[in-house]
Amino acid sequence: MSTRLQVRLVIACVALVIFAIVKMINPTRVTFSPANMSIDPGKGWKQLKIPATSAVCSPRLVSKSGMINALVLNEDLTDAKAAAEKLQTSLVTAGKATADAFQQQEFTTESGLPGVHFSYTGKSANSETLLTSHQFITRNMHGRCISISYITSSEQESSALIAAIMKTLRVE
Numbered sequence: 001m002s003t004r005l006q007v008r009l010v011i012a013c014v015a016l017v018i019f020a021i022v023k024m025i026n027p028t029r030v031t032f033s034p035a036n037m038s039i040d041p042g043k044g045w046k047q048l049k050i051p052a053t054s055a056v057c058s059p060r061l062v063s064k065s066g067m068i069n070a071l072v073l074n075e076d077l078t079d080a081k082a083a084a085e086k087l088q089t090s091l092v093t094a095g096k097a098t099a100d101a102f103q104q105q106e107f108t109t110e111s112g113l114p115g116v117h118f119s120y121t122g123k124s125a126n127s128e129t130l131l132t133s134h135q136f137i138t139r140n141m142h143g144r145c146i147s148i149s150y151i152t153s154s155e156q157e158s159s160a161l162i163a164a165i166m167k168t169l170r171v172e
Contacts, residue, residue, distance in 0.1 A: 030047060031172050032058070032146075033052055033057055033058055034057060035140055036141055036142075037070060037146050037169065037170070038172045039148060039169050041164060041165065041168075042164055045068070046063065047061060048060045048062060054072065055072050055073075064156065065152055065157075066150060066151050066152030066157075068150050068151075068165075070147070070148050071146070072140075072145075073137075073145040073146065074145075075144065077145040078139065078144070080114065080145055083147070084104060084116040084137050091122075097121075103120070104116060109166065110167050110168060110170075111171075113138050113139075115136055116137045117166060118134075119133060119134045131151055131153060132153070132157050133151050134149065134151075134152075135148075135149050136150075140171055148165060148169060150162065
């Protein structure tokens with residue numbers, strides 16, 4: 001066996017061991033594609049593979065606590081705060097929320113990634129159920145704004161999950 005092939009095999013084995021160790025340490029970390037962002041929402045979330053498009057990312061996460069999605073926002077939105085303002089304006093224009101329904105705060109993830117979190121409560125499109133939507137907007141490695149959304153009923157809302165998303169959101 002040539003030396004070059006031996007080196008490649010050793011590198012591949014080391015990479016596989018590192019991957020296995022990372023999976024053992026963070027078994028619940030989920031990477032959204034094509035956003036190239038990940039979170040660790042904790043246990044109890046089922047991953048649903050959905051067709052990824054240029055805007056909609058896969059997987060979608062569902063649990064009794066709600067649903068988590070990721071979206072790649074328009075190319076012209078490269079600032080998280082401006083993206084949050086534009087999303088809020090579009091939600092008000094579409095009648096999904098009132099202008100005074102939003103709460104907004106800036107955050108920094110454990111990895112140092114800055115972002116904007118906003119939330120609002122509105123009625124479900126299909127029923128009179130009140131839903132709370134949390135949007136976590138930050139930028140990926142390509143400078144595109146990404147929105148990680150957590151949608152839940154007011155009764156099932158988890159402050160621990162909100163904190164986990166803000167803490168563990170990172171670029172992959």
